[in-house]
Amino acid sequence: MAKIKLSERKLQELKEVCKSFNNDKGELINVLHKAQSIFGYLPAELQEVIAKELNVSVAHVYGVVTFYSFFTMTPKGQHPISICLGTACYVRGAEKVLEEFRRVLKIQVGETTADGKFSLSCLRCVGACGLAPVVLVGEKVYGRVSPDGVKDIVAEYNN
Amino acid sequence: MEMVKLTIDGKPVEVENDTTILKAAKTIGIDIPTLCYFQLKDMNIENRPGGCRICVVEVVGRRNLAPACSTNVAKDMVVNTHSIRVLNARRTVLELILSDHPAECLTCAKSGYCELQTMAQQLGVRELPFQGAQSTYRKDTSPAIIRDVDKCIMCRRCEMMCNDVQTVGALSAVNRGFMAVVAPAFEMNLEKSPCTYCGQCVSVCPTGALTEVDHSRNVINSLADPTKTVVVQTAPAVRAALGEEFGLAPGTLVTGKMVAALRRLGFNYVFDTDFAADLTIMEEGSELLDRLTRYLKGDQSVKLPILTSCCPGWVNFFEHNFPDLMDVPSTAKSPQQMFGPIAKEYFGKKLGIERKNMIVVSIMPCLAKKYECQRDEFKVNGDPDVNFSLSTRELAHLIKLANIDFNSLPDEDFDNPLGASTGAAAIFANTGGVIEAACRTAYELYTGKKLEKVEFDELRGLESIRHATLDFNGLPINIGIAHGLGNARKLLEDVRAGKSQFHAIEIMACPGGCIGGGGQPFHHGDSEIIKQRAAAIYREDAGKPIRKSHENPFIIELYKEFLGKPLGEKSHHLLHTHYFDKSAGTFVDE
Ligand code: SF4
Ligand code: SF4
Ligand code: SF4
Ligand code: FES
Ligand code: FES
Numbered sequence: 001m002a003k004i005k006l007s008e009r010k011l012q013e014l015k016e017v018c019k020s021f022n023n024d025k026g027e028l029i030n031v032l033h034k035a036q037s038i039f040g041y042l043p044a045e046l047q048e049v050i051a052k053e054l055n056v057s058v059a060h061v062y063g064v065v066t067f068y069s070f071f072t073m074t075p076k077g078q079h080p081i082s083i084c085l086g087t088a089c090y091v092r093g094a095e096k097v098l099e100e101f102r103r104v105l106k107i108q109v110g111e112t113t114a115d116g117k118f119s120l121s122c123l124r125c126v127g128a129c130g131l132a133p134v135v136l137v138g139e140k141v142y143g144r145v146s147p148d149g150v151k152d153i154v155a156e157y158n159n
Numbered sequence: 160m161e162m163v164k165l166t167i168d169g170k171p172v173e174v175e176n177d178t179t180i181l182k183a184a185k186t187i188g189i190d191i192p193t194l195c196y197f198q199l200k201d202m203n204i205e206n207r208p209g210g211c212r213i214c215v216v217e218v219v220g221r222r223n224l225a226p227a228c229s230t231n232v233a234k235d236m237v238v239n240t241h242s243i244r245v246l247n248a249r250r251t252v253l254e255l256i257l258s259d260h261p262a263e264c265l266t267c268a269k270s271g272y273c274e275l276q277t278m279a280q281q282l283g284v285r286e287l288p289f290q291g292a293q294s295t296y297r298k299d300t301s302p303a304i305i306r307d308v309d310k311c312i313m314c315r316r317c318e319m320m321c322n323d324v325q326t327v328g329a330l331s332a333v334n335r336g337f338m339a340v341v342a343p344a345f346e347m348n349l350e351k352s353p354c355t356y357c358g359q360c361v362s363v364c365p366t367g368a369l370t371e372v373d374h375s376r377n378v379i380n381s382l383a384d385p386t387k388t389v390v391v392q393t394a395p396a397v398r399a400a401l402g403e404e405f406g407l408a409p410g411t412l413v414t415g416k417m418v419a420a421l422r423r424l425g426f427n428y429v430f431d432t433d434f435a436a437d438l439t440i441m442e443e444g445s446e447l448l449d450r451l452t453r454y455l456k457g458d459q460s461v462k463l464p465i466l467t468s469c470c471p472g473w474v475n476f477f478e479h480n481f482p483d484l485m486d487v488p489s490t491a492k493s494p495q496q497m498f499g500p501i502a503k504e505y506f507g508k509k510l511g512i513e514r515k516n517m518i519v520v521s522i523m524p525c526l527a528k529k530y531e532c533q534r535d536e537f538k539v540n541g542d543p544d545v546n547f548s549l550s551t552r553e554l555a556h557l558i559k560l561a562n563i564d565f566n567s568l569p570d571e572d573f574d575n576p577l578g579a580s581t582g583a584a585a586i587f588a589n590t591g592g593v594i595e596a597a598c599r600t601a602y603e604l605y606t607g608k609k610l611e612k613v614e615f616d617e618l619r620g621l622e623s624i625r626h627a628t629l630d631f632n633g634l635p636i637n638i639g640i641a642h643g644l645g646n647a648r649k650l651l652e653d654v655r656a657g658k659s660q661f662h663a664i665e666i667m668a669c670p671g672g673c674i675g676g677g678g679q680p681f682h683h684g685d686s687e688i689i690k691q692r693a694a695a696i697y698r699e700d701a702g703k704p705i706r707k708s709h710e711n712p713f714i715i716e717l718y719k720e721f722l723g724k725p726l727g728e729k730s731h732h733l734l735h736t737h738y739f740d741k742s743a744g745t746f747v748d749e
Contacts, residue, residue: 044345057328058344059352066333 006045010038014046018053025054028064032071041075077112077119079157081105084134086125093146094133098122100147101135104154117157165236180216180227180238191216191240192249192278194256195314196228197363199686202670203623206319206363211312212252213278216240224248250282258289259337260366261309268305269367272681275312294337301349303356303372303529308340311368317341317360324670325644327476329354341368353479353741355644357472357668358526358677363684371526371678374547375557381518381546382425388507389518391426392498392577393417395433396524396588396673397551399695403680403688404555405565410691412699415570420558421522422571428506431573432521433580435498436587436596438717439469440708442734443491443593444600445725447663451605451636462487464639464654464661467593469493471531472668472677474738476644481651482740490735494587495521495528496537498577499544500733505721506577514542521548524588524676527668536736550678579713582613582706585699590642590672591618591625592696594665598629598638599707606632613706619697621671621690624649626661639664642672 017034021027031050036042042065051058065071083089083098098120102108105118112119128134131143135153142153160175167184174183184191194213197206209229216227219237224245227238239245257279264270299306313332318341321330329352333342343352361369381389402411421429447465454461466488468474474493477484491497499519507517521528525548531537532545549557558565573579583599586592595618602610617627618640625640639661641647647666653659669675674692675682682688705711722729 047344057322057331057353059328059331059333059342060322062344062346063331063333067335 004043004045006039006043006049011049013038014049015053018050023054025056028054028056028061029068032061032065036071041072043073043075072110072121074110074112074119075116078117079137080119080121081153082121082123082136084124084126084128084132084136085122086129086132088125088129089133092132096147097133097135097145097150100150101154104150118154163232163234163236165232165234165238167238168240174232176232176234178232180218180225180230180232180236181214183232184227184238184240189240191227192281193228194274194278194312194365195316197314197316197319197684199670199682199684199689202621202686202689204320204324204670206314206316208315211256211314213249215245215248215252217242217245246282250284253278253282253284254287254289256312257284257287258291259293260312261293262287263310263367267310267367268370268373269310269364273367274365274683292337294340296340299348300372301354301356301530302533303526304349304354304358304361305370305372306342306349306368307370308342308368310366311341312366313339313341314365315341316363316365317369320359320363321354323645325355325357325359325476325668326648327353327355327357327479327644330360355472355475355479355668356527356530356677357476357644359669360677361526362675362677362679362681371550371553372529373553374529374549375553375560377547378520378549378557381520387516387518388427388510388512389425389520390428390430390502390506390577391421391520391522392430392432392435392495392502392545393421393522394495394524394528394588394673395436395585395592395696395699396676396679396692397522397554398699399588399674399692400524400551400679401555404552405558407566408691409688410695412695413565414699415572416565416568417554418573419568419571420563420565423563423568424557424561426520428574428577429571430498430502430577431580431584432494432498432523433584433587434577434711434713435494435501436469436584437580437708437711437714438497438501438734439491439494439587439593440583440596440600441714441718441725442497442730443467443469443489444597444604444708446489446491447597448601448605449726451662455634464659464664465489466663467597467665468736469587469593470527470667470669470673471495472525472527473644473647473666475527475530475741476647476668477651478738478741480648480742481655482742484651484654485738485740487654488738490737492537492734492736493528493531494584495523495545495548496531496736497734499532499537501717502577503539503544504733505717514539518546519544521545522551522554523548524551524673524679525669526550526677528678551676552678552680555680576713576716579711580703581708581711582700582703583708584711585703586696588673588696589619589693590667591620591640591665592672593667594618594638594640594663596708597663597665598636600709602629602631603707604709605634608632610707621693636663637661641665642667642675643670644668 047061051061135142135145163176164173195211214227215224217239296308398414402413468488528548532548583596595615623646629636671689675689
């Protein structure tokens with residue numbers, strides 16, 4: 001793991017957040033949520049800072065980060081792709097769609113492509129069951145996606 | 160506290176209303192099996208995650224079975240601890256745990272001591288009905304501890320020890336479900352974490368997931384090498400616990416048999432770390448007096464309190480957590496590391512044994528010593544002062560391996576000169592012992608008077624943090640004592656804040672001191688065992704003809720013939736050390 005440099009400005013913002021929670025270790029999950037929205041993800045270096053601010057062990061912070069699936073340690077791609085695996089989407093073949101995205105992008109769920117363009121994640125029902133299976137790219141919603149359509153979606157963002 | 164009456168397995172019992180079913184049952188001799196639950200009574204150590212559900216019992220009128228370790232009693236409750244429903248449920252729980260556990264008992268280091276194995280026997284599991292994928296994880300070997308988390312059952316006892324008791328925070332449960340393991344931050348190896356190698360996680364792990372790095376083979380090879388002179392030193396705490404491995408009652412002193420066994424194993428010289436403990440007192444005690452007198456004279460450069468430095472777990476802890484206070488601890492090496500250079504540079508030279516032909520082995524109640532003897536500053540041209548450090552458990556194994564019938568051995572004496580010791584050295588094993596030993600010597604050197612009663616009862620006991628004021632001829636000396644690193648942290652934070660009232664503080668990483676060390680025979684949560692060991696140590700002291708370190712004739716001789724005087728140039732070179740700032744996060748590679 002190479003050391004990365006965190007932006008001073010964002011770090012300051014994070015420390016303010018911790019302060020607003022009275023640096024209370026009981027607020028770790030809330031602090032992590034805010035931290036993730038500031039930085040986009042939770043790299044090791046950031047977890048170290050949070051551990052220090054809240055006076056808990058880094059191991060504990062890491063434990064919490066890895067326990068909840070909505071926390072991530074990899075930076076999101078420029079175009080984060082999320083596949084809904086809610087019941088309706090699942091029944092209509094979302095898994096096959098996911099499989100195809102993995103094949104086309106050559107990454108696993110939770111990973112980002114080497115060029116930083118795409119990342120892959122799964123979601124629970126996004127409330128658009130009528131369109132199942134549903135895929136989100138950034139804010140944009142794609143409905144009735146079939147494995148055959150995956151290449152076209154990726155192509156849209158690839159030039 | 161309100162008392163409630165209930166019935167367990169048809170027997171009436173009356174207990175306080177905040178008692179768990181588990182504890183209530185114990186008062187009438189019913190032992191409900193447990194796995195994740197762990198307690199060291201009277202030592203403030205308890206693990207009660209209520210996660211494994213091995214302890215389930217039937218509470219009449221309730222639909223679900225209740226975990227006895229985390230369910231409180233209630234008025235008129237009727238509990239069955241071994242109804243057919245309970246037995247079936249308990250067995251299923253165990254079978255599920257076993258379905259994700261490697262069946263490696265034949266070769267597992269924990270075999271015979273494993274609580275999971277015992278449970279499988281006790282519940283009569285004869286086949287494994289659930290077959291499925293098993294989680295696998297890399298093995299992690301550090302200088303002292305091996306993590307083999309495939310054998311982890313997620314009881315989280317280690318996490319409780321490391322976080323709540325030791326406040327080290329090296330371990331945490333990470334990931335979830337099937338992928339869950341207990342690991343350091345970012346799943347780095349233990350060596351990159353702030354781990355102190357105190358070994359307390361190892362001493363409570365029910366399975367073979369956490370074990371010590373075994374150096375027995377290296378020792379066997381050295382013993383078999385005719386070109387080597389192999390010297391052994393045994394720490395004070397070992398003699399009060401080794402007997403447990405051979406079925407003797409906890410608290411049986413086996414000093415003489417231990418010496419006899421080591422001789423039969425083929426060690427050329429059987430020496431005693433107690434000798435080095437006396438030497439530690441000469442150096443550490445002199446340092447205390449030196450700092451104290453200069454302080455009383457108004458020397459601003461002097462730092463008080465002085466902290467003991469004989470526990471390498473504790474040294475690791477302050478290097479990681481209090482690097483700003485590195486000039487506060489004594490610079491004296493631990494007895495293990497004092498012994499090494501005295502054996503190689505003094506004793507060996509005297510006998511004409513070249514350094515490279517001498518192997519020094521230590522028998523320790525401790526896993527931190529395995530790491531300590533590998534530290535670079537304790538080597539001369541790559542040759543360690545102490546080559547191998549074995550735990551009390553490893554020694555027991557070696558004795559069994561060599562077909563020695565331990566219990567029928569005669570009592571034998573240590574060899575001279577490095578085997579002679581005083582009662583002051585013996586009590587190093589107990590929390591409070593090092594500072595008591597130091598006070599015996601410091602008092603006499605400072606006041607010039609003879610100490611009428613050598614026991615300082617006010618320094619003894621098992622309370623987590625203790626303090627006492629001793630009268631040094633009108634001069635009040637404030638002593639602080641902490642055992643367990645979480646308690647040490649509290650005293651250190653006061654020192655950091657400039658609030659500490661103490662002149663001297665003794666710190667031991669392990670609860671109880673070295674008698675409760677991470678390398679001792681497993682106590683399986685029975686704090687009585689630790690108390691018995693402590694009592695045995697005080698008996699060892701009381702039985703010694705000489706009980707003050709500065710009266711050890713061989714120590715006097717050593718200074719006369721070789722070292723000069725305490726804190727002198729030679730001592731400084733051979734018996735003192737320096738510390739390193741390890742606070743920088745080591746888990747992210749540069
Ligand atoms: S050896 Fe001590 S410090 Fe290291 S992980 Fe175990 S309990 Fe924590
Ligand atoms: S490593 Fe041992 S003590 Fe720690 S959770 Fe696993 S089984 Fe329990
Ligand atoms: S208290 Fe004793 S056994 Fe424990 S780490 Fe310190 S020296 Fe080792
Ligand atoms: S299940 Fe996918 S949108 Fe509801
Ligand atoms: S021993 Fe009670 S739940 Fe594990």
